[in-house]
Amino acid sequence: MGLMRVQWMRARLIRVWSIPAFLAVLLTGCAGNKSILDPAGRAAADVALVWWGMAGFFSLVLIMVVALGLYSFRRRSRPKLSALEEKRLARRFILGGGVLLPVATIGVLLIFGVPAGQRMLPVPLGTPPDVIQVTGHQWWWEVRYPGAEGGEVVTANQLVMPAGEPVDFHVTGADVIHSFWIPRLGGKIDMIPGHINRIRLEADSPGVFGAQCAEFCGTQHAHMQLYVEAMERSDYEAWLAERQAAKLETLAVQSDAHAPAREVFVEYCARCHRVAGLTVPDSQWELAPIQGPDLSDIGARPTLGAGVLAMEEGAIGYWLEHHQQLKPGNRMPAHLALEPPALQAIGDWLETLSP
Ligand code: HEC
Ligand SMILES: [Cu+2]
Missing domain, CATH: 2.60.40.420 (Cupredoxins -  blue copper proteins)
Known part of the structure; x- marks a missing residue:
């Protein structure tokens, strides 16, 4: 085997393996404590479902469009059509691909998307959920528990919440616009100075989640992370009591x-x-x-x-x-x-x- 051949084989191997290797690198983004594809609550599960549906369907659309494009290059093997037939075919493509397909796609997306969004709205409930106030600062998080038994608890850069029940987050910004996002629980929502936005999130079971400011807010935006821990109700109450x-x-x-x-x-x-x-x-x-x-x-x-x-x-x-x-x-x-x-x-x- 000549040197050239070895090099050729190596180049070929690199080419063959580079695609799955690249995909594998991409997929590592799907796990971890800040992944929307690893949902830990109802709202996030809805979002992930919509995401997979969209990714799957739009991949199909992409494959179809590429296939049609390739087909259009093969002029000679195409059946001969009369001018009238060509016109009719073109109209079908325009109506089908340009009107019917988008209407159907957006309709299906809305059927899944609207209830998913609805679940994150703080509509009144029989037992009002606990309220946690989060304020974004350059570049840290202020967290308040106004309803804590015995008086408000104030802390920073850590957020503890009860698991297995909805929690209402009231968020705002102290200086510029930030965005509150716990990817594994759902969201995100802007933190706007002078305004309070509300979002309802729920963690299915106890666990630790990453959260990140999701609106560019200055040089240290990337270093604006929040440690979120969901715990059993009794542990949560004990945690608050210790911070009276x-x-x-x-x-x-x-x-x-x-x-x-x-x-x-x-x-x-x-x-x-x-x-x-x-x-x-x-x-x-x-x-x-x-x-x-x-x-x-x-x-x-x-x-x-x-x-x-x-x-x-x-x-x-x-x-x-x-x-x-x-x-x-x-x-x-x-x-x-x-x-x-x-x-x-x-x-x-x-x-x-x-x-
Ligand atoms: C001018 C206001 C100011 C002064 C004075 C100041 N700090 Fe800070 N400090 C901050 C800000 C703002 C942050 C948040 C920095 C960040 O993470 O972006 C901070 C962060 C910290 C943190 C980290 C808190 C956390 O939860 O991560 C500690 C600890 C701290 N400061 C201690 C001190 C000590 C000790 C002094 C006095 C020697 C001091 N600071 C003086 C404004 C100040
Ligand atoms: Cu930011």
Whole structure:
């Protein structure tokens, strides 16, 4: 076998395998915690069904159009038609392909699509669902539970919801337009400043899902991820109860060892961040605050910087020192006035804020 032949065979092999390899790469997009094709709730299952129906049907249309195109090139073998017959055939194609087919296709799509959309509307129900308020900020998520027993619970970059029941999300934007999207549960919906949009979503069973801002909102748009966890009703209520202000307040001030870090925090950080239980002099608030995430339960969050860094020991200190490299341009200024050990000390204290 000559060298040429080996090369030819190799080229052929690459060509033969490149198509399935390419498809395989595409298909890896179908699994994972942000895939609409891996639905975990009623609304998302509807959306996935419509998607598969459309993908299948339009593939057929594509194949038919390509086949007709190829056929039209084979002029010689075509049967001879009279001018009248040609005209009639052309009219049939125009009416069939241009009017009947689209009307039928759109009709079928509506039959599936309208109920799918309807299910995500917050129409009144016998037992009103829990309301969770989500506000998009550049580039993080504020999450509020106004109906929590004992008072509103506020957190950020994490969302916990009860599984097996509908939940109403009331969303808005604090600065620019963002979009709230939990692909495996359905959606998405725009978060518009000065306006509240509502969407109803349901997770069939407990699980962890990814969510992502789905409307370009500036340089760090891609790093605006939200960790969503659906849990049994009782676990959800316990989770909320742990985050009652009264509990968090004692958590923040319980250890004397962290008192110096707390003082630095009040001076440098508290004008943008709330930690339940810390008293902040009014003068701090006069420095027109850019709002930052509430940090009262930061130690119990799965990630930092809206998905940029996994939470682990020392991670907060690392984030405080390097956040402008990890998430360039984010709205928190670099902490140039503080030395790394001071930042690490604040990080160590913040890590203890874990209910
Ligand atoms: C000018 C306002 C501002 C100041 C001052 C500020 N921050 Fe921030 N901080 C932010 C913003 C905005 C974010 C969100 C950044 C992002 O993820 O895009 C943030 C994020 C964080 C986070 C990550 C929160 C999360 O859930 O991922 C921590 C921790 C944090 N800041 C701690 C501090 C500490 C400690 C200080 C003081 C040394 C401080 N911040 C000073 C605005 C501020
Ligand atoms: Cu965005």
